[in-house]
Amino acid sequence: MKHDAQDVWVFAETGPDGVKPISLALTSRGRELADTLGVGFSVVLMGQNLTTSANQLLTYGADCVLVADDAELQYFDGDLYAQILVNIVRERRPSFVLFGQTYKGMDTAAIVAAKLRMPLISNCVELQTKDGEVVIKRLMCNSTVVVNVQPVNLSPLLLSFPEVALRVGIAKMSQGGTIVPSEVKTLVRDVRIKLLEIVQPTNGDVDISKSDILVAAGAGIEKKENLKLVEALAEALGGTLACSRRLVDKGWLPTSRQVGLSGKTVKPKLYVACGISGAVEHIAGMIGSSMIVAINKDPKAPIFHYADYAIVADLNDVLPIMIETTKGKRIT
Amino acid sequence: MRIIICVKQALVAYTELKAAEGELHPVDPVNAVNECDLNALEEALLVRNKFGGQVTAVTLGPLTSLDVLIHSLAMGVDRAIRINPEGIPLANPFCVAAALADVIKTLEYDLIFTGVQAVDDMFCQVGIQVAEQLGLPHVFAAMRVEPDPSRQLVTVAKEIGEGLLERVEVQMPAMLTFQSGINQPHYVSVLKKMQARSKAIQTVTLGDTSEMTQFRGKLKIVGISRPKRVRTAQIIGGKPEDIALKLLEKLTEAKVI
Numbered sequence: 001m002k003h004d005a006q007d008v009w010v011f012a013e014t015g016p017d018g019v020k021p022i023s024l025a026l027t028s029r030g031r032e033l034a035d036t037l038g039v040g041f042s043v044v045l046m047g048q049n050l051t052t053s054a055n056q057l058l059t060y061g062a063d064c065v066l067v068a069d070d071a072e073l074q075y076f077d078g079d080l081y082a083q084i085l086v087n088i089v090r091e092r093r094p095s096f097v098l099f100g101q102t103y104k105g106m107d108t109a110a111i112v113a114a115k116l117r118m119p120l121i122s123n124c125v126e127l128q129t130k131d132g133e134v135v136i137k138r139l140m141c142n143s144t145v146v147v148n149v150q151p152v153n154l155s156p157l158l159l160s161f162p163e164v165a166l167r168v169g170i171a172k173m174s175q176g177g178t179i180v181p182s183e184v185k186t187l188v189r190d191v192r193i194k195l196l197e198i199v200q201p202t203n204g205d206v207d208i209s210k211s212d213i214l215v216a217a218g219a220g221i222e223k224k225e226n227l228k229l230v231e232a233l234a235e236a237l238g239g240t241l242a243c244s245r246r247l248v249d250k251g252w253l254p255t256s257r258q259v260g261l262s263g264k265t266v267k268p269k270l271y272v273a274c275g276i277s278g279a280v281e282h283i284a285g286m287i288g289s290s291m292i293v294a295i296n297k298d299p300k301a302p303i304f305h306y307a308d309y310a311i312v313a314d315l316n317d318v319l320p321i322m323i324e325t326t327k328g329k330r331i332t
Numbered sequence: 333m334r335i336i337i338c339v340k341q342a343l344v345a346y347t348e349l350k351a352a353e354g355e356l357h358p359v360d361p362v363n364a365v366n367e368c369d370l371n372a373l374e375e376a377l378l379v380r381n382k383f384g385g386q387v388t389a390v391t392l393g394p395l396t397s398l399d400v401l402i403h404s405l406a407m408g409v410d411r412a413i414r415i416n417p418e419g420i421p422l423a424n425p426f427c428v429a430a431a432l433a434d435v436i437k438t439l440e441y442d443l444i445f446t447g448v449q450a451v452d453d454m455f456c457q458v459g460i461q462v463a464e465q466l467g468l469p470h471v472f473a474a475m476r477v478e479p480d481p482s483r484q485l486v487t488v489a490k491e492i493g494e495g496l497l498e499r500v501e502v503q504m505p506a507m508l509t510f511q512s513g514i515n516q517p518h519y520v521s522v523l524k525k526m527q528a529r530s531k532a533i534q535t536v537t538l539g540d541t542s543e544m545t546q547f548r549g550k551l552k553i554v555g556i557s558r559p560k561r562v563r564t565a566q567i568i569g570g571k572p573e574d575i576a577l578k579l580l581e582k583l584t585e586a587k588v589i
Contacts, residue, residue, distance in 0.1 A: 076492075078472070101456075103493045107472045110457035114464030117543075119426040119551055123454045125560070139559065140356070142451050145349055147356065148555035149423065160456075164562065192469035194501040196487070201495030213588070237589055249513025255495055262473075262491050262511075270588040291588055292563065293579065302559060309582060310565035311575055318572045325576040329584075 008034040009094040009156075010043045010062075011085065013104055014053040019045075022100040024060055024169030026161060030098050031061035031172070036129055039095070042066055044088065044182075046081055048074040051179075058177040060169055068182045075195055076104050082111035088182055089116065094156050101162040101280070102261070113158050120158045121149065123280065125165040143280055143302040163261075163284035164306070204256020206240060213239025213270045216259055216286070219246035220275020220296055221315060227252060229319040230274050236326035242266070244276050260285035275315055278303030295319075333385035333481055335376040336436055338446035338459065339404055341397035342366035354423065354552035365400045368447025368512035375477060375515060376445045377408050383481055386410045388439060392431055393417055398533060406520045406528035416537040420544055424551045425453070429461030430543040435536050437466060443486065444507045448473055459509035470507040471500060475514050479504070 010030040012023035019027075027043055034041035042064040043057045054065040068084050085108065089097065099109040101122065113120035125146060126137040136159065137146045151157055208214060215234035217227055227247075234241045243253045245260055259266055261281040271289035275296060276282060283306055286292070294307035297314045304310045311318060342365070346358035365373075376387045389404035391397050392415040401412040415435055421427045436444065444463070449456035463470035473491040480486065484504045491511055492498050538544070568578045583589045 079469070103473060103491065106456055107460065110460035110472075111464055113426065113457060114429070114461045117426065119424045119547075120455075120457050121551075122425075122456050135554065137557070138454075140452060140454050141343060141346070141349065143454075143559065146557045146559050147351065147553050148557070150552050150554045152550045152552075154550055192503060192506075193471065196499040196501055198492075199489070199497040199499060201497075237583075246513065258495070261493055263495055265494070270583065287562070291583075291586060293583075294565070304565055305559050305561045306563055307565040308563055309579060310567045311579070312567070312569070313572065313575060318575050321572045322576040322579065325573075325580055326589075329580055 006037075006095040007040040007042055007092070008037065008096045008098070009041075009089075010098045011100075011105065011108060012043050012045050012053075012057060013100065013102060014045065014047050014050065019053045019056050020100070020102070021169070022102060022163050022166065024056075025163070025166035026098055026100050026169075027057055027060040027062060028169040029161070029166060030096075033096065033127060033129075034063075037095075040064070042094070044068075044085060046073050046084060054179045058179070059171045061172045063177045065177065065179045066182045067179055077193065077195075078104075078107040078111055079192060081108045082115060084182070085112050086115045089156060096157050096159065099158070099160040100166075101160045105160060109158060109160050116156070116158070118154060118156070118158055120160060121151070122160045124159045124161050127159065139280065143278065144300055162280040164280050164287055201255055204254045206256065208240055208242045208257060208259065209264050209266050211240035211266075212268050213237050214242045214259070214266060214268045214286075214289075215239050215272040215274065216242040216244065216276060217247055217253075217274050218244040218276030218282075220277065220298075221247075222275070224250075224252050226315065229315065229323070232323045233272065233274070233319055233326070236323045237270070237272070239268075239270065239272075244279075244282050273303050273307070274319070276303050277301045278306060333379055333383045333443065333479060334441045335380060335385065335387045336439060336441045336444045337369070337373045337376045337387060337389050337404070337409065338432055338444065338462065339369040339373055339389050339391050339400050340366040340447075340450050341391065341393050341400045342450050343452040349556060351553050351556040354549070354554070356553060356556070363396060363399065365403055366447055366450045366452075368449065368510055370447075370517045371512055371514050372445040372447050372508075372510040373404060373407060373409070374517040375510060376443075378515070379443070379477065379479060383479060385442075388413065388441075390415065390432065390435060392420070392428060401533050402525065402528045403520065405531045405533075406524040407518065412531070412533045414533055414535045416535055418537065419540060420538070421547050421549075421551065423553055424547050425455040425457050426461060427543055427547050428455070429458050429465055430541065431538055432458070433462050433465040434538055434541065436462065442481070442484075442504045443479070444468070444505070446507070446509055448509045448511055459507055463507035466507075468505055468507050469502050470509065471502060472509050474508040474510045477508060
């Protein structure tokens with residue numbers, strides 16, 4: 001198979017359960033882009049024992065999986081991952097490199113950008129190409145607006161996509177792609193960051209990812225006392241109380257209740273977001289919910305773009321009545 | 333300990349946004365110190381107060397961003413520098429980082445602190461790009477920091493997602509980019525703020541460096557739109573009683589309760 005300069009690349013991540021869902025979704029997106037541009041499509045994968053993951057990526061449409069498989073890469077080290085990626089980018093000269101907006105993805109992408117002396121175009125939601133011109137839509141201003149940016153003669157284009165901008169990846173039949181081991185040249189490792197330990201989250205009182213109904217509170221509840229209202233609604237609905245990062249930061253609830261990139265990923269049947277504005281990091285953790293109800297007094301809150309039912313109202317006005325009504329309904 | 337804190341003025345509210353001449357123009361802008369930068373600033377002051385030393389705040393922005401430096405001085409930083417944004421392509425995070433790095437390399441420091449991302453630009457990379465351009469190691473999404481000046485080391489707890497933390501040890505000088513909400517920035521009295529207004533703020537105007545000329549006009553904002561709805565929400569309105577009843581009806585219909 002031919003691999004030209006100008007290809008589209010995806011930087012993929014794996015975990016104990018195989019390729020991360022965001023990377024599979026990104027791989028589907030990369031395939032589409034490569035087809036539109038009429039170029040080849042490769043996925044770069046780093047870590048240890050990657051055969052299963054590499055094969056999985058082929059079924060998601062990669063023409064080629066560039067694999068750096070080495071015991072040295074077992075734990076993520078941004079410096080090392082970025083150096084390997086930069087080496088193969090310089091060698092093979094892709095036109096696009098797409099990253100998923102995770103902790104590892106962003107760390108790697110930003111280092112790669114600096115080493116290539118390029119901007120990383122982050123928080124992308126869409127990419128349009130027409131007659132060789134590229135227009136990228138990216139979120140700005142707390143996700144309240146999308147701006148179109150036009151890069152001129154920037155190559156490779158380094159783009160990162162938050163999970164909210166990606167659809168669940170679709171496996172295709174393998175098109176006979178290849179796995180190409182990439183030489184992990186024993187890079188002279190100047191270990192600048194020494195990993196001491198990985199700290200597991202303390203198991204809280206409850207596992208919110210097991211609940212069918214979650215009622216989540218965000219900074220919009222304003223006062224700690226109002227947490228009682230949200231909890232009462234959760235109880236009335238037969239669900240569990242969850243929250244956004246803000247409330248954990250304030251020390252109002254433990255990390256075990258936190259939904260989002262830095263907390264838990266949940267997929268309940270019903271997710272009621274109370275006073276949550278809808279930062280992409282939070283959405284990433286709850287977008288898989290079957291039904292989303294958003295209650296917020298700010299009609300501009302991005303959370304409404306992800307909701308099935310939107311209630312623009314003050315929580316203090318609606319929650320008490322919702323609790324009463326729900327309780328009443330349960331009894332009858 | 334000599335700490336540099338990169339702090340940014342961020343647009344936190346507006347009534348309308350327009351795009352013109354490659355930039356965003358907000359109507360009725362409300363600006364504030366970018367939230368996680370403020371947390372990073374508080375952390376810098378805590379470290380200085382414990383180990384001694386000096387904290388220097390650096391911002392890149394227009395004259396209105398003097399406010400964030402006045403706020404920083406009122407909180408207790410020792411020195412404040414504003415980089416004049418003229419000629420710097422602010423829509424390009426590489427250039428923003430290059431400008432900051434250009435000024436920081438003229439200063440003395442053990443640590444550089446900043447927030448993970450600005451809420452308005454949402455670049456989420458400037459700290460890392462500054463570190464790389466200065467040849468420094470960095471820690472992304474720092475939560476807690478324990479410096480050990482005698483060994484020129486700093487131990488940092490950083491977030492790696494899914495509730496996990498990593499504890500790492502880094503040689504100084506180093507860049508730490510902090511998560512929001514890691515501390516409670518201390519209250520600044522009106523009096524302190526008034527006093528800070530009379531303190532000196534240095535302004536630096538950078539020459540036309542190759543980075544800036546190379547990238548001028550290469551990453552323009554050419555349009556603006558509302559974010560696309562991922563799901564089309566049905567609006568439930570009316571009096572609170574009506575809202576409660578309607579929602580309950582919908583939930584019962586869908587058999588989620």
